[in-house]
Every structure is written in structure tokens, then in C-alpha cells.
Amino acid sequence: MLSTSTQHLSDSGLRERFHRRSLEHQRPLSTVTLAFTVVAFLCFVAARNLVGGPAAPLAYRLACAPVLALLVLAIPYAKSTGVFGLIGVAYSLVLVAGLAINLAGVAQPLLWVLPAMVAIPVCAAPLWLTPTHFVVGSALFYAAAAALLFGVPLAHDAQVVTWMWIVAIGVPTSTVFHFGFYRFRRNHFLLESQLAQLAATDPLTGLQNRRAFVKQAERRLATLAPQTRISAIFIDIDNFKSLNDRFGHAVGDHALYQVAHVLMDETGAGDSVSRVGGEEFAVLLRDGIDGALHVAERLRRAIAAIERPDGHLTASFGVAEHRGGESIMVLLDRADEALLRAKHSGRNRVCAERALQPGARQWGAGDTAGEGGATQRHRWDDYYLTSHFQPLYSLSHQKQVGFEALLRGEQHDGKLVPPAVLFAPRPASDEGALDRASHAVHLRNACKSLPDDAWLFLNILPATFTAEGYAGQLAAIAREAGLEPDRVILEILESRGGSVDDMSRAAASYREHGFLIAVDDFGAGHSNLDRLFRIRPDLVKLDGELIRATSHGTEQPILPKLVSLLHQAGMLVVVEGVETTEELILAVESNVDFAQGYLLGRPAAELAPPESVHRRIDEAFDVIAQGRAHQYALFESQVEPYRAGLLLAADALLDGVLMDEAFATLATFERCISCFILDDSGRQIGHEVPGPAWRSDVASLHPVANPRDARWDHRPYYRNAVLLPGVAVASNPYLSLASGRPCIAVTLAVQLADERSVIGVELDWSSLGLPWPARE
Incomplete structure (x- = not known):
């Protein structure tokens, strides 16, 4: 569990981790140092041969060298600190034995052995991993060396000097060296551990951050036993933005901290918990889908008990179970899809992943798509031009219908040239030269790579688009490459400007050759509706930011209305920059024709298999289908009391009750702005009866704040009531001219005093x- 990353380890656990980390660091140093000692020992044997006197046979004196070498070769295979320490002790004792064999027969052995007794412990001191190893190894070394000295008769002054060197110099120096290096290694390890913990921890909640969570999850999945079940829970706090906006980020931060504690308290020690970003959390637990749903429901109830200034927190949950062979990111994607269904179904609920359909194919790493020759490259400066293709999908057909060709530069070794270098302006060259060269490259590569029934979307600069005679040249290049112009959609880079008149005339010329026309990046740069209506493109590609744009106050997306406007103008709509499942759902719900973005496929030299994207789009349709009915039910549940109140008010008016008295009950309802009566021409009869949501401080709208000065029979809420007399009709939300707020009107057509009238109540619908x- 992520919370364990914030808990203090016991001293023994910390010491064990430190020693194992030291073992990793010390292996190379110890191997080199001890290997050098073997060489030094051989030099010692060679020096002994230069001294006269009786000596052991050379083979005996050299016998310790291969033993020392074998101990050196064993160091990389030492898997524990204990084995590493035993190798060090054995090495020192074998080294002492080798010294003793070689010193037999020398006249003054003290001159030979004393430097070794001082130098060897001092040099070995930093190599001992633990103080225990150091004490045991040094004690055994000195004991073996002392036995060697005691066997040699020494004068009194020689004994004093010997022990002075050992006790006063050798032992203290080796002790200082060992504990100094040990402390340095330990402090370095603690700092490294602290930095690693900080890098893996979300500072606000103390949970794992996204990177650490994914890394730990990948390790768990890689070592997963065949029958082990793992599930993921994705959590998103509902309406969290309103908490920050209305009460400040300190309140929002405290809410995140409380949610984190709930997640830690309600999950087990073996579970991983992470704050993956913003108000989103993830849990990876060792259980199947049923157990995960039970845990998620328990978490939902616990979070719903957390108070916020305007009520209680709620959260939406998506649950998915791991399937064999899939990565952690795929598992989280499926949990995220379930989370989105929970949010679209009204929030504060738990949704499980969709069951895998029988016979459905899951693409693996070994699947490929597409055949044909290798991608062609065109020499340009000191690198090559080549094509990457990004797919576009028809959302209604749920299939690939086209590919946008994107220019890439490759070096000789296949490395990509940075875009800043590839598209850098060249003062001495024609601005459109690279653009025209890219068209030839893309057309040849598209013929080899694209399916026969797919469009090729080709970017074109306005200057190139309006160049005299280029329409015919491009048509000839396309046919020579094997593509008919009617399979090519030219994307005019709208953000690069250009004369509207020139582009309008050029568009007619390209259409004569069969090309289709698209305006790219609408919503950025020089975009405006006048340019669209004069160029009359077949398709409009909306800039990716438009899919994330929302109306002020209500945070409702503006995409549906924009798509409706373009459809009425006779243009198909492509949305670019679809990066999340929620954005894909919005595109489907907004009646977008085609979609493009990293969620559906990244630009690549080879085409990716589309089946997984088909399923993703199909799931988006399912989310909308499931959420639409629920959303309608929620809307109706909010409006129904006002319908009932309006019908009672109508009965009272028909019985001759005065207006104020007839609307008295309805005017007390929480969201009521005002109750009113309109005549047959849509003008207000008498005054309106104000309700709790009435506001008289809308200074900026003062000239139009009086509804009695206007006719309202052109409004849908009036027309719909007239079409269904006797039925209380609720309108869609609209921006009220009188109050400047999003409102809903509930209206009813009745016969009052032998005249058709429409009575109604306007409701404040501006609260988040x-x-x-459901959107149209």
C-alpha cells in the first residue's frame, strides 16, 4: 500500500537495506582492490626469491595465489552480506598463511611482515561492509599474524616497536578508516532513500504519486502468479473544482488530505494507493472484481461522510479486473472508462468495467497491420523527409476513414530531426518548397501504406494553396503516385492566414480536380466564421482546445452548439486533440462526425491495428446510452415539483383566485425566480410574483431587466406550451435576458377569461x- 512508503522502517530493517545497498556498491571496489592484492602477493613471492637462505619450494609459496584469485572471483556472486564477510575473512587468513610460508628461512622476518600487518588492515578497513565484519576480520587477521610473530625470536626493542606500530598506528588508523567510510556510506544511503521517497510521494497527501504507483504496479504484475486476481479502482472527487473556486485551495487541499486518509484506512497493507493527479486517486488491490466492488462501495460511503462547507464530499468510482497479459496502463484505462460511466450516470456511485464480449479479440504486442513496400524518403538538406500517419475515425461508423500525413525528418541512422530544425525558416529558400516536397512524399507513401478506401488528409500552406496552377500539378502528382484526387482532403492551415478571396477562388479550382477541402485548426489563429462561409470547406477541423472549452458559470461544454452551427452551414466536423475517454464521449454526444487524437492513435510510420479503438468508441456510445436515461431522470426529478406546483396554480387561476394567491405556494420553491402570465401575443399580463431566487441587483442588464416590456411568444418555452395545451412543459436551459443567468422555464397553456394564456415559472439553473x- 502506498501508505507504507510514509511509515518509518524499524532500525533493523533500515540497517539491512543499507547493508544490501552497500554490498551492491562495494562489489566492484572490493573486486579490484583484492585483485590488486593478488598481484602484490605475487610481487612479494618474487622478492623472496631474491633473498638467500633456505626457503619452501616455489610451488608451495605460490599455492596461496590461486586460492586468493578464486576468492576474488567469488565476490560478484556473493548474494548476502554474510557471504561477503566470510569471503573477506577467508581472504585475510589465506593471505597471512601465504606470508608465513614465504617468510620461512629469512634472516629478519620482522622487516617483511611488519609493513603488511599495518598496511593490510588499513587498506581493508573501508571494504568491510559492517562493523561486525570489520571487528571479526581484523581480530582474526591480527591473531594469525601475532602467531606468526610469536614464532620468531625478537629483541626487546623490536617487540616494543612492533606493538607500537600495530597498537598505536595500525589498529587506530584502520578503525578510523572503517567507521569513517561506514558513516559516509550510511549518510549517503539515508539521503538517497529520502530523495527516492520524496520523488515517489505526493507531498500533500503522503500517498504514492503516479510514477511510483505505475512502477510498483508494473513490478507486481510482472511477478503475478497465474491464478492471482488483481483489480484497479479509479476514484474522482465529484465537483472538486467548485470547492476550490468557492472556498479556496486550502479547503480543497484539506479535502484531498481527508480522502487520502480514508483510502489508507479502508484498504489493506498489501494494497497500493496513489494520488494520480488533481482530485483523482487509484487503488490496486489483490482481489477479483466482486471484492473490488465491495471495497469501492465501502470507500464511497466513507468519503460521503467527509464534510465540506456546503455539504458533504462525494466521489465516483470505476472498477476493473486485470486480464492476463495486459499492462497496468490498459487496466487503468478500463477502470477510467468505468469511472466516466459513473460520472455520466449522476456521480457518487460505483461502476464496474464492461464485460469482455465472447470472441472479442485483444491485440497483443505481436500483432501488425498493413502490407506494402518500405516507406519512401526524400533527401532534404542533410537529412531525409518521410511520412507519419495519424488515423481519423468516423464516430458513427466506429472505424478508420482517413489518415493525416505528418512530415518528419530522419537522419541517416533513423533518428528523428527535431521539429524546430525541420521547420526552421530559411531566408534564402522558397517558403513553400518544403510544403510542396512534403506533398510528393506523403502521396507516394500513402499509396503504399493506406487502405484503399481511406482518405488522405494533406496539410497545405495558404501560399501553396493559392499558387497559380498548383491544383493541376498536385492532381498529376497524386495520380502518378496511384491516388485519385477524390481520396485526398487538403487541410488549409487556417492559423497561417492568407487572403480569403484568393483561397475561395483556389478552392473552386481544387474541387474541379476532385479534391475535398478542409480548414484546419478552426478556433485558433485567424479563425472566424466569415472565412469558413466564403471558402465553403467540406470539413472543418476544430482546434483541440475547443473540446475543452466550457460556458462561464455552468461549466457546460460549448462543443455541441458549435457542431450544430457548422452542420447547419453544410460542413462536416472533425475534432482534433481527443486525448481522454471523457473527451471522446463528449465528441460522440456532440454529434461530431470524425475524431482524431492520441487516444485514438498517435502519428507513426506504420499503421496500428484499429480494433481496440473500435471498442473504445463503442464503449463511449454505451456510456452515453446508459447516462442519457439517468440524466433525464435526474432532470425530471428536479423539475417535477415545479410542474405539480404550476398545475395547482393553474387550477386556482381558473377558479378565479388572484394571481399573487394562486402563485403563493409555487413562489416559495427554492429555485423559483418568478411566476408570470403571458397573453396570446406573448406579452406579460400584470406583474410577476418573485421567488427565493429573485435578484434585483443585475445592474448591467437594467435596460432589459423588465420582462413586461417584451414579447416572449418567439421563445421555445412559449411555443411548446401552446403546442401541448394543458401539459406543463419544461424547457432546456437558456440564458435569461432578464436575469443574465442560465434558467429553465416550466410553462402551461390554459384558457383564462376566454383568452389563451401561458402561465409559467422561471427557475434559476446556474448552480454547479x-x-x-441530454444534449441534442
Whole structure:
């Protein structure tokens, strides 16, 4: 569990981790140092041969060298600190034995052995991993060396000098060296551990961050036993942005901290918990889908008990179980898809992943798609131009319908040239030269790589698009490459400007050759509706930021209305920059025709298999289908009391009750702005009856704040009531001219005093979290 990363380890656990880390660091140093000692020992044997006197046979004196060499070769295979220490002790004792064999027969052995007794412990001191190893190894070395000295008669002054060197110099120096290096290694390890913990921990909540969570999850999945079940829970706090906006980030931070503690308290020690970003959390637990759903429901109830200034926190949950062979990111994607269904179904609920359909194919790492020759490259400066293709999908057909060709530069070794270098302006060259060269490269590569029924989307600069005679040249290049122009959609880079008149005339010329026209990046740069209506493109590619744009106050997306406007103008719509499942769902719900983005496929030299994207789009349709009915039910549940109140008010008015008295009950309902009566021409009869949501401080709208000055029979809420007399009709949310707020009107057509009238109540619908009816 992520919380364990923030708990203090016991001293023994910390010491064990430190020693194992030291073992990794010391192996190379010890191997080199002891190997050098073997060489020094051989030099010692060679020096002994230069001294006269009786000596042991050379073979005996050399016998210790291969033993020392074998101990050196064993160091890389030492898997524990204990084995490493035993190798060190054995090495020192074998070395002492080798010295003793070689010193037999020398006249003054003290001159030979004393430097070794001082130098060897001092040089070995930093190599001992632990103080225990150091004390045991040094004690055994000195004991063996002392036995060697005691066997040699020494004068009194020689004994004094010997023990002075050992006791006063050798032992203290080796002790200082060992504990000094030990302390240095330990402090370095503690600092390294602290930095690693900080890098893996979210500072606000103390949970794992996303990187650490994914890394730990990958390790768990890689070592997963065949029958072990793992599930992921994705959590998103509902309406968290409103908490920050209304009460400040300190309140939001405290809420995140409380949620983190709930997750730590309600999950087990073997579970991983992470704050993966913003108000999103993830849990990886060792259980199947049923157990994970039970845990998620327990977490949902615990979070719902956390108070916020305007009520209680709630959260939405998505649960998915790991399938054999899939990565952690795929598992989290499926849990995220379930989370989105929970959010679209009304929030504060738990949704499980969709069951895998029988016979459905899952693409693995070994699958490939596409055949044909190798991608062609075109020499340009000191590198090559080549093509990468990004797919576009028809959302209604749920299939690939085209590919945008994107220019890439490759060096001789295949490395990509940075875009800043590839598209850098060259003062001495034609601005459109690279653009025209890219068209020839893309057309040849598309013929080899693209399916026969797919469009090729080709970017073109306005200057190139309007160049005299280029329409015919491009048509000839396309046919020579094997593509008919009607399979090519030219994307005019809208953000690069250009004369509208020139582009309009050029578009007609390209259409004569069969090309389709698209305007790219609408919503950025020089984009405006006038340019669209004069160029009359077949498709409009909306800039990716438009899919994330929302209306002020209600945070409702503006994409549906923009798509509706472009459809009415006779243009198909492509949304770029679809990067999340939630954005894909919005694109489907907004009636977007085609979609493109990293979620559906990244630009690549080879085409990726589309089946997984087909399933993703199909799941988006399912989310909308499931959420639409629930959203409608939520909307109706909010509006129903006002319908009932309006019908009672109508009965009272028909019985001759005065207006204020008839609307008295309805005017007390929480969201009521005002109750009103309109005549047959849509003008207000009498005054309106204000409700709790009435506001008289809308100074900026003062000239139009009086509804009695206007006709309202052109408004849908009036027309719909007239079409269904006797039925209380609720309108879609609209921006009220009188109050400047998003409102809903509930209206009813009745016969009052022999005249058709429409009575109604206007409701304040500006609060965040209120259900809106399904988008058209």
C-alpha cells in the first residue's frame, strides 16, 4: 500500500537495506582492490626469491595465489552480506598463511611482515561492509599474524616497536578508516532513500504519486502468479473544482488530505494507493472484481461522510479486473472508462468495467497491420523527409476513414530531426518548397501504406494553396503516385492566414480536380466564421482546445452548439486533440462526425491495428446510452415539483383566485425566480410574483431587466406550451435576458377569461452540479 512508503522502517530493517545497498556498491571496489592484492602477493613471492637462505619450494609459496584469485572471483556472486564477510575473512587468513610460508628461512622476518600487518588492515578497513565484519576480520587477521610473530625470536626493542606500530598506528588508523567510510556510506544511503521517497510521494497527501504507483504496479504484475486476481479502482472527487473556486485551495487541499486518509484506512497493507493527479486517486488491490466492488462501495460511503462547507464530499468510482497479459496502463484505462460511466450516470456511485464480449479479440504486442513496400524518403538538406500517419475515425461508423500525413525528418541512422530544425525558416529558400516536397512524399507513401478506401488528409500552406496552377500539378502528382484526387482532403492551415478571396477562388479550382477541402485548426489563429462561409470547406477541423472549452458559470461544454452551427452551414466536423475517454464521449454526444487524437492513435510510420479503438468508441456510445436515461431522470426529478406546483396554480387561476394567491405556494420553491402570465401575443399580463431566487441587483442588464416590456411568444418555452395545451412543459436551459443567468422555464397553456394564456415559472439553473437534459 502506498501508505507504507510514509511509515518509518524499524532500525533493523533500515540497517539491512543499507547493508544490501552497500554490498551492491562495494562489489566492484572490493573486486579490484583484492585483485590488486593478488598481484602484490605475487610481487612479494618474487622478492623472496631474491633473498638467500633456505626457503619452501616455489610451488608451495605460490599455492596461496590461486586460492586468493578464486576468492576474488567469488565476490560478484556473493548474494548476502554474510557471504561477503566470510569471503573477506577467508581472504585475510589465506593471505597471512601465504606470508608465513614465504617468510620461512629469512634472516629478519620482522622487516617483511611488519609493513603488511599495518598496511593490510588499513587498506581493508573501508571494504568491510559492517562493523561486525570489520571487528571479526581484523581480530582474526591480527591473531594469525601475532602467531606468526610469536614464532620468531625478537629483541626487546623490536617487540616494543612492533606493538607500537600495530597498537598505536595500525589498529587506530584502520578503525578510523572503517567507521569513517561506514558513516559516509550510511549518510549517503539515508539521503538517497529520502530523495527516492520524496520523488515517489505526493507531498500533500503522503500517498504514492503516479510514477511510483505505475512502477510498483508494473513490478507486481510482472511477478503475478497465474491464478492471482488483481483489480484497479479509479476514484474522482465529484465537483472538486467548485470547492476550490468557492472556498479556496486550502479547503480543497484539506479535502484531498481527508480522502487520502480514508483510502489508507479502508484498504489493506498489501494494497497500493496513489494520488494520480488533481482530485483523482487509484487503488490496486489483490482481489477479483466482486471484492473490488465491495471495497469501492465501502470507500464511497466513507468519503460521503467527509464534510465540506456546503455539504458533504462525494466521489465516483470505476472498477476493473486485470486480464492476463495486459499492462497496468490498459487496466487503468478500463477502470477510467468505468469511472466516466459513473460520472455520466449522476456521480457518487460505483461502476464496474464492461464485460469482455465472447470472441472479442485483444491485440497483443505481436500483432501488425498493413502490407506494402518500405516507406519512401526524400533527401532534404542533410537529412531525409518521410511520412507519419495519424488515423481519423468516423464516430458513427466506429472505424478508420482517413489518415493525416505528418512530415518528419530522419537522419541517416533513423533518428528523428527535431521539429524546430525541420521547420526552421530559411531566408534564402522558397517558403513553400518544403510544403510542396512534403506533398510528393506523403502521396507516394500513402499509396503504399493506406487502405484503399481511406482518405488522405494533406496539410497545405495558404501560399501553396493559392499558387497559380498548383491544383493541376498536385492532381498529376497524386495520380502518378496511384491516388485519385477524390481520396485526398487538403487541410488549409487556417492559423497561417492568407487572403480569403484568393483561397475561395483556389478552392473552386481544387474541387474541379476532385479534391475535398478542409480548414484546419478552426478556433485558433485567424479563425472566424466569415472565412469558413466564403471558402465553403467540406470539413472543418476544430482546434483541440475547443473540446475543452466550457460556458462561464455552468461549466457546460460549448462543443455541441458549435457542431450544430457548422452542420447547419453544410460542413462536416472533425475534432482534433481527443486525448481522454471523457473527451471522446463528449465528441460522440456532440454529434461530431470524425475524431482524431492520441487516444485514438498517435502519428507513426506504420499503421496500428484499429480494433481496440473500435471498442473504445463503442464503449463511449454505451456510456452515453446508459447516462442519457439517468440524466433525464435526474432532470425530471428536479423539475417535477415545479410542474405539480404550476398545475395547482393553474387550477386556482381558473377558479378565479388572484394571481399573487394562486402563485403563493409555487413562489416559495427554492429555485423559483418568478411566476408570470403571458397573453396570446406573448406579452406579460400584470406583474410577476418573485421567488427565493429573485435578484434585483443585475445592474448591467437594467435596460432589459423588465420582462413586461417584451414579447416572449418567439421563445421555445412559449411555443411548446401552446403546442401541448394543458401539459406543463419544461424547457432546456437558456440564458435569461432578464436575469443574465442560465434558467429553465416550466410553462402551461390554459384558457383564462376566454383568452389563451401561458402561465409559467422561471427557475434559476446556474448552480454547479444541477442536471442538464441530454444534449441534442
